[in-house]
Amino acid sequence: MNDHPSSANAELAMPSVTNARSAAAATTRTRYRFVTLALITIVLALSSGDRAAMSVAGSAMAKELHITSVELGYIFSAFSWAYVIFLIPAGWLTDRIGSKKAMFSAIVVWSAFTVCMGLVHFIGLVVPLLLALRFLLGVAESPVGPASGRIIAAWFPASERGVAGAIFNSAQYVSLALFTPFMGWLCHAFGWEYVFIAMGGVGLVIATIWWKNYYLPVRHPSMSASELEHIRAGEGLVDLEASQRQDKTGPERSQLRDIGSLFKSRMLVGIFIGQYCISAITWFFVTWFPIYLVKDRGFDILQAGFVASIPALAGLIGGVASGFVSDGLLKKTGSLSIARKGPVIVGFLLSASMILCNYVNSQWLVVGLMSLAFFGKGFGALSWTILADTAPREIIGTTGGVFNALGNSAGIVTPVVIGYLLQSTGSFSAALVYVGAHGLVAVLSYGLIVGKIQRYQLKA
Numbered sequence: 001m002n003d004h005p006s007s008a009n010a011e012l013a014m015p016s017v018t019n020a021r022s023a024a025a026a027t028t029r030t031r032y033r034f035v036t037l038a039l040i041t042i043v044l045a046l047s048s049g050d051r052a053a054m055s056v057a058g059s060a061m062a063k064e065l066h067i068t069s070v071e072l073g074y075i076f077s078a079f080s081w082a083y084v085i086f087l088i089p090a091g092w093l094t095d096r097i098g099s100k101k102a103m104f105s106a107i108v109v110w111s112a113f114t115v116c117m118g119l120v121h122f123i124g125l126v127v128p129l130l131l132a133l134r135f136l137l138g139v140a141e142s143p144v145g146p147a148s149g150r151i152i153a154a155w156f157p158a159s160e161r162g163v164a165g166a167i168f169n170s171a172q173y174v175s176l177a178l179f180t181p182f183m184g185w186l187c188h189a190f191g192w193e194y195v196f197i198a199m200g201g202v203g204l205v206i207a208t209i210w211w212k213n214y215y216l217p218v219r220h221p222s223m224s225a226s227e228l229e230h231i232r233a234g235e236g237l238v239d240l241e242a243s244q245r246q247d248k249t250g251p252e253r254s255q256l257r258d259i260g261s262l263f264k265s266r267m268l269v270g271i272f273i274g275q276y277c278i279s280a281i282t283w284f285f286v287t288w289f290p291i292y293l294v295k296d297r298g299f300d301i302l303q304a305g306f307v308a309s310i311p312a313l314a315g316l317i318g319g320v321a322s323g324f325v326s327d328g329l330l331k332k333t334g335s336l337s338i339a340r341k342g343p344v345i346v347g348f349l350l351s352a353s354m355i356l357c358n359y360v361n362s363q364w365l366v367v368g369l370m371s372l373a374f375f376g377k378g379f380g381a382l383s384w385t386i387l388a389d390t391a392p393r394e395i396i397g398t399t400g401g402v403f404n405a406l407g408n409s410a411g412i413v414t415p416v417v418i419g420y421l422l423q424s425t426g427s428f429s430a431a432l433v434y435v436g437a438h439g440l441v442a443v444l445s446y447g448l449i450v451g452k453i454q455r456y457q458l459k460a
Contacts, residue, residue: 030222030223030224030226030227031227032220032222032223032227033155033156033160033164033217033223033227033231035213036151036155036214036215037152037155037156037164037167037168039209039210039213039214040103040147040148040151040152040168040171041167041168041170041171041174042171042206042209043103043107043144043148043171043206043210044144044148044168044171044172044175045171045172045174045175045178045179046107046175046199046202046203046206047110047141047144048171048172048175048176048179048286049175049176049178049179049180049183049199049202050110050111050114050137050141050199050200050203051079051137051141051286052175052176052179052180052183052286052287053114053117053179053183053195053196053199054075054076054117054134054287055076055286055287055288055289055290055291056180056183056184056187056195056290057183057187057192057193057195057196058072058076058290058291059290059291059294060187060191060192061192064121064192065121065126067126067127068423069419069422069423070416070419070420070423071127072419073415073416073417073418073419073420073422074131074415074416074419075127075130075131075134076134076283076287076288076411076415076416076419077411077412077413077415077416078130078131078132078134078135078138079134079135079137079138079141079411080138080283080408080409080410080411080412080415081135081138081412082134082135082136082137082138082139082142083138083139083141083142083404083405083408083411084138084405084406084408084409084411084412085139085405086138086139086142087142087145087146087401087402087404087405087408088259088398088401088402088405089142089401090102090142090143090146090401091143091145091146091395091398091399091400091401091402091404092398092401093143094143094146094147094150094401095146095150095395095396095398098216099147099148099150099151099214100210100211100214100215100216102143102146102147103143103144103147103210103214104207104210104211105143106140106141106142106143106144106147107203107204107206107207107210108203108204108207109140110137110140110141110203111199111200111201111202111203111204111207112200113133113136113137113140113200114137114196114199114200114203115196115197115200115201116133116196117130117133117134117137117196118192118193118194118195118196118197118200119193119197120133121193142401142404145384145400145401145403145404146398146400146401146404147400148168148384148400149384149387149388149391149396149399149400149403150396150400152164152165152168152384152385152388153237153388153391153393153396154216154217154237155217155231156231156234156388157230157231157233157234158234158330158336158389159234159327159330159331160234160327161327161385161388161389162322162323162324162325162326162327162330162339162340162382162385163323163324163326163327164323164385165323165382165383165384165385165386165388166319166320166321166322166323166324166326166381166382166385167319167320167323168384169319169378169381169382169383169384169385170315170316170319170320170378172282172286172315173312173313173314173315173316173319173374173378174312174316175312176285176286176308176309176311176312176315177309177312177313177316178309179199180290180306180308180309180312181306181308181309182198183195183198183199184290184304184306184308186198217231217239218239237393237396258392258394258395258398258458259395259398259402261458261459262392262399262402262456265456266449266450266451267390267450267451267452267453267454267456268390268399268456269449270445270446270448270449270450270451271383271386271387271390271403271450272402272403272406272407273441273442273445273449274344274348274383274442274445274446274450275383275403275404275406275407276406276407276409276410276438277348277410277438277439277441277442277445278348278351278377278380278381278383278407278438278442279407279408279409279410279411279414280410280413280414280435280438281351281373281377281435281436281438281439282377282410283410283411283414283415284414284418284431284435285308285311285312285374285377287414287415287418288415288418288422288428288431289308289311289370290304290308292428292431293307293308295422295428296427296428297363297366298363299363307367310367310370310371311367311370311371311373311374311375312374313371314371314372314374314375314378315374315375315377315378316378317375317378318347318374318375318376318377318378318379318380318381319378319379319381320378321378321379322343322347322378322379322380322381322382323382323385325342325343325379326339326340326342326343326382326385327339329342329343336389336452336453336454337451337452337453340382340385340386340389340453341446341447341450341453343379343380343382344380344382344386344442344446345380345443345446345447346376346379346380347376347377347378347379347380347381348376348377348380348439348440348442348443348446349376349439349440349443350372350373350375350376350377350379350380350439351373351374351376351377351380351436351438351439351442352373352376352436352437352439352440353369353372353373353376353436354369354370354373354432354435354436355432355433355436355437356369357369357370357432358429358432358433373436373439376439377439380439380442383403383407386453387399387400387403389453389454389455390453390454390455390456391403391455391456392455392456392457392458393455394458395458410438414435417431417434418431418434418435421434
């Protein structure tokens with residue numbers, strides 16, 4: 001017999017209160033997809049900052065350690081060799097272990113390598129050691145792109161991917177706008193080695209934040225059923241990893257055959273070419289641009305760190321604006337091709353304006369032209385949005401790896417070519433023509449090759 005009837009009544013009443021709260025939560029649409037977007041944007045900003053640290057520290061490091069322009073070009077390039085080689089394996093691995101584990105492991109490992117770069121002068125054999133560490137940094141950062149492509153495809157309906165992809169892409173500009181002045185100040189106040197040590201420490205903090213806050217849509221403990229249904233109804237792949245685990249119980253797909261089939265799509269080939277071109281422009285800004293400001297335009301390293309943030313802010317504005325313009329065009333026209341290709345073509349045309357820097361003498365006019373070029377690069381940077389719209393759902397991570405690998409092969413070529421052009425001519429004039437011309441090639445690729453934007457279907 002129950003001696004506490006009031007307690008019993010309270011216990012009987014509790015389920016109804018709980019159910020009422022659950023029902024209210026289910027009907028109130030939460031916005032946790034934007035929290036997830038913030039997380040991947042922060043991670044990309046960190047990775048962009050770490051790979052750009054060498055460009056900020058490069059002038060002081062080269063002077064103290066007697067590194068030539070060609071050697072510095074190869075050190076810049078070493079990152080991309082590894083990044084390109086390991087992007088496809090990283091995409092495959094991310095498809096297997098999931099985005100959360102892949103991203104966390106990547107951040108911890110590359111942060112450790114970043115710290116090590118600040119300690120090379122204690123060991124000796126500086127150039128070979130920096131080449132090795134930049135290579136290993138590229139290996140460690142390779143899962144970021146494939147994992148993020150999967151996350152955008154899983155967390156966002158098609159109608160919101162333009163904005164999501166644009167905000168995600170804006171991370172590289174946020175990184176340059178925030179981290180470049182910070183790193184320039186560290187280099188000026190404490191020495192080049194502290195640039196790497198501080199950035200590595202920031203990375204370990206962000207790795208912890210990532211692990212505690214990232215979830216799959218179907219496993220998020222707080223998001224409402226309404227938000228989940230909103231994503232699912234808009235073709236968001238909310239159960240992507242669950243469905244891939246089920247696929248493993250069936251016949252094993254041939255990864256090489258699937259990768260090969262991507263190149264049978266004229267659309268994807270055109271997108272890959274465009275990504276190479278935009279990456280060439282990106283790699284100029286994250287490697288040689290601060291050095292250009294110092295060597296050709298007379299800024300000191302502290303000024304260069306702050307001045308380099310101005311084009312980055314312009315790129316941020318262009319990058320975010322393109323997402324709203326793209327999604328607005330999609331709602332107005334109903335055409336994914338018009339919505340995605342229009343901003344890309346306009347943006348890449350503007351990015352070629354950096355060539356005009358060769359014909360002006362004013363420092364601030366140069367900064368203005370570079371800002372226009374970077375705004376255009378940002379406005380045209382819908383690459384990851386387009387990938388989320390077009391990649392075969394069975395191999396989104398792998399397709400992201402191929403896409404990123406081909407694009408970032410520009411990171412192998414561009415820094416080295418600029419190093420040789422700089423050494424042979426003594427100025428950046430030819431380098432600016434070389435980099436700016438990539439914008440025009442990208443326009444031709446999207447205008448003549450890509451065709452209709454749609455999800456590519458693998459053959460069974």
